[in-house]
Amino acid sequence: MLAQASPWHAHALQRTAAVLAAPLAVPARLEWTTRPGQGPGAEVLGPDLRGKRLLELGCGPGHNAAHLAARHGAHLTAVDLVGLQVRRARSHYGRLNNLTFITGHALHYLHASGKLFDAIYSVFGAVGLATPELLLPAIAQRLAPGRVLAFSVPHPQRGGRSPAGDDRARRDYVTLPDRSRLPIARWEYSTERWEKHLSHAGFRLATAQEFHDPRMGHWPVTLLIRARKL
Numbered sequence: 001m002l003a004q005a006s007p008w009h010a011h012a013l014q015r016t017a018a019v020l021a022a023p024l025a026v027p028a029r030l031e032w033t034t035r036p037g038q039g040p041g042a043e044v045l046g047p048d049l050r051g052k053r054l055l056e057l058g059c060g061p062g063h064n065a066a067h068l069a070a071r072h073g074a075h076l077t078a079v080d081l082v083g084l085q086v087r088r089a090r091s092h093y094g095r096l097n098n099l100t101f102i103t104g105h106a107l108h109y110l111h112a113s114g115k116l117f118d119a120i121y122s123v124f125g126a127v128g129l130a131t132p133e134l135l136l137p138a139i140a141q142r143l144a145p146g147r148v149l150a151f152s153v154p155h156p157q158r159g160g161r162s163p164a165g166d167d168r169a170r171r172d173y174v175t176l177p178d179r180s181r182l183p184i185a186r187w188e189y190s191t192e193r194w195e196k197h198l199s200h201a202g203f204r205l206a207t208a209q210e211f212h213d214p215r216m217g218h219w220p221v222t223l224l225i226r227a228r229k230l
């Protein structure tokens with residue numbers, strides 16, 4: 001069944017059915033966490049993003065990429081695995097300048113692209129959903145020394161879980177708009193394990209921040225990591 005082979009396609013299919021594919025106003029903030037308005041914004045990627053080449057891995061409907069292109073004057077490439085998501089992103093924000101949406105696996109895009117970026121980021125996107133041993137070195141190849149990689153992932157201790165005891169993926173679930181759940185693989189690393197993988201790939205961990213959401217109990221729900229290419 002297609003839905004079993006591609007939970008992210010099923011997710012996009014239900015979202016597309018639920019939300020009208022119409023032009024949207026550009027969001028006022030870049031959101032790194034599950035709680036709009038919480039935590040830092042675009043400054044995580046650098047102090048002045050005007051004219052900077054940024055790459056988002058796993059952009060979904062494109063809200064954050066649209067914010068960076070329209071409010072900061074950055075040049076955005078935003079990649080998502082699922083063609084339906086990219087179609088939806090284009091219908092929301094395709095009118096904006098300096099914003100290109102591309103369908104593809106993050107890893108394949110990074111390998112095929114000959115470009116260098118000023119910063120690369122992922123918000124609950126491809127980082128954490130693709131093998132870090134492959135993805136992080138591929139990201140490093142597309143960044144010059146000193147450039148930033150930033151990503152947010154569901155916190156490995158959310159809901160009282162514990163982070164992975166080894167480098168392998170764990171089973172997690174995507175919850176669809178109709179509340180059904182489909183299994184996915186997710187790399188649920190502690191900050192220390194991310195730091196080890198980042199360091200192998202040629203990055204230095206700069207900051208790791210955790211965020212709470214009072215609606216989700218007292219455990220942290222989001223982990224935001226910022227690293228610099230060595």
Ligand SMILES: C[S@@+](CC[C@H](N)C(=O)[O-])C[C@H]1O[C@@H](n2cnc3c(N)ncnc32)[C@H](O)[C@@H]1O
Pocket residue numbers: 008009057058059060061062079080081082085104105106107122123124125126129130
């Ligand atoms: C939870 S959504 C987050 C979307 C968006 N960043 C946001 O914050 O709204 C995860 C997205 O990552 C995409 N994705 C999953 N694995 C990917 C991969 N290997 N390469 C590119 N995109 C991927 C999915 O299709 C989905 O749109």
